Structures are given as structure tokens and as C-alpha cells.
Amino acid sequence: PEQVIVTSGTQQGLYMAGRVLLSRGDPVWAEDPAYPGLTAVLDDLGLSTHRIPVDAQGMNVERGLELCPQARAAFVTPSHQYPIGMPLSMARRNALIAWADQHRAWIVEDDYDSELRYAGHPFPSMQGLRPSRVIYLGTFSKVLFPSLRLGYVIAPAPLAEAFAGARAILDRHSPTSEQHVLAAYMKEGYLEAHIRRIRGLYAERRAILLSALERALPEGCCIEPSDQGMHILLWLPEGTDDVQLAARALSAGIAVRAISPMYAGQPARPGLMLGFGGFLQDELQAAVGELVRLLRLCERRTSEHMPP
Ligand SMILES: Cc1ncc(COP(=O)(O)O)c(C=O)c1O
Structure with missing residues (x-):
């Protein structure tokens, strides 16, 4: 729980990750094609974005290593590439983690809809594979509704305070009334039942x-x-x-x-x-x-x- 920072959704989590982890001009990887809400954040923060092509296995990490091995962070949608839809293969997950370990880089995992899976077993999250190098972004926009504006960051433990600080600078915190209602909804098992139903x-x-x-x-x-x-x-x-x-x-x-x-x-x-x-x-x-x-x-x- 001390690594979870409640946000107003993934959009804010992406922005906070950029502010906490990176400085203007830092090189980063983003998928090609990518979510326009992400590329807008990277541009706004003045980062030097290297767009890494995706293929049938998701982001082509080998290509990233050729283009810009010294990137400080990779922004990815591993469970469901946005917009195309393939998951990042296990081999590519391992390659991305090996790169992040070697270069002390960060992986920002935008996991916007993995609750809605219709067949097969999901791959383990990047965060679960390497909690020390991955910033996980979750949202209630898909499983509940986007105007709720609630999501969360799971930060590596040493970064949790920095993320909490960045969150407070933006607008202190998300409305507590909505958070209490959602917490009760989860605690009483309604969210799980709702997800099963939808x-x-x-x-x-x-x-x-x-x-x-x-x-x-x-x-x-x-x-x-x-x-x-x-x-x-x-x-x-x-x-x-x-x-x-x-x-x-x-x-x-x-x-x-x-x-x-x-x-x-x-x-x-x-x-x-x-x-x-x-x-x-x-x-x-x-x-x-x-x-x-x-x-x-x-x-x-x-x-x-x-x-x-
Ligand atoms: C890939 C992706 N990332 C992030 C978001 C933003 O989600 P939120 O409503 O939680 O800000 C969306 C919303 O559609 C999305 O599709």
C-alpha cells in the first residue's frame, strides 16, 4: 500500500512519471504507433522521444537498442499495445528489463485495460517481473467509467515519496469522497463482481x-x-x-x-x-x-x- 499513489487517472500518472523520473531533453522510448495522450505528455515535458516500432511481439526492443540505448525510460503498453492490440511477448519483456537493469533506466507500464481479457492467460505484469525498475499505471476509466477520474501509480519503494510529492504539487489529491465510495465498493466485492459481469x-x-x-x-x-x-x-x-x-x-x-x-x-x-x-x-x-x-x-x- 505504501507504494500506491492515487491519481486522477493514467493521464496524470504518465505526466507524473515524466516529472519525477526525467529532465527536459532526456531521451526516452515510446512505441510507434502510440497513444496520443502519451506523446503529448512527452512533447510537453520537452523530452527527446525515440519512437520504437512495434511488430507482432510488441515494442521492438532490439530496434530501441540500435536507435538509442542510453534512453532514460521506456513508455509501453505491455498487456495490450495501444492502438494495435498485441501483448508484449515474454522474450521482449525480458529484453526490456535487461536493458533497464543494465542502463539503470525506467519502464513505465501503462496497463489501461488488462482486467478485460476474454481468452488465454495474461503475461505477468512488468511491475511483477521487476518492481525496482517499473512504474505501473492503473486506471478505473475502463472497468468503471472515465469521468470518475481515478487511477493509481505503483512506484518502486524508493520512489514512492517522490511520486506522492509530485501528486500533491499537481492538485493535492483526488476527491476523498469518491475514493471512500470506491474503496467500499472494492472491499465489499462489488468491483470484482462488476468486472466479471462486464x-x-x-x-x-x-x-x-x-x-x-x-x-x-x-x-x-x-x-x-x-x-x-x-x-x-x-x-x-x-x-x-x-x-x-x-x-x-x-x-x-x-x-x-x-x-x-x-x-x-x-x-x-x-x-x-x-x-x-x-x-x-x-x-x-x-x-x-x-x-x-x-x-x-x-x-x-x-x-x-x-x-x-
Ligand atoms: C493507452 C491509454 N493510456 C492511458 C489512457 C488514459 O486513461 P485515464 O482515463 O486513466 O487518464 C487511455 C485512455 O483511453 C489509454 O487508452
């Missing part, structure tokens, strides 16, 4: 979305397999303008997020993040129908503009 519910919604997509997907689109969280990733045919497609979808009442802007270095692949947590069967099916219609429209426009 895991079943979201697994159903995920299956509905997947089957609606599989039935209707135009050629060149594919779904990235992932069995965790509240979204799936739909890859689009090369050359598709995913930003424009997301804007068109929004005008039609469907909120999806474009993937290509989340890339920095490697060629950006177009895709859309499709959330399924908050929608009923009919809503999901209707949204897929509309999305496919927009995709076909977009395809037609692209081919009309292509030279013969």
Missing part, C-alpha cells in the same frame, strides 16, 4: 461486432486479432484516408478513431479503432452497416481518382 457482456458485444464486420467487410480490410479491452482495430486498404473516413463517420453519428496519425516513423498504416463497450447489438450492427457504406464510397472515390 467481461461477459463485452465479450458478447465484441463477438457481435466481429461477426457483423466479417460478414460485410470490403476487400482489402482486415481485423487485427486481439482478445482484450473495449475496442478492436480494423485495418483499411493501403491508400485509404482514415482521418477523412473517421470524420465522415462522425458526421453520420459514428465515433471511430483513425490510426495513421498515431504513427511517427514507420510508414503509417490506415485503420480505425472501433469501440464496442457502450453499445447494444442493434447499434453495433447498424454502425457496421453505415461504416461499410462509407468505406465503399471512399473506395469508389479513390479508384475514380487513380490513373488508369
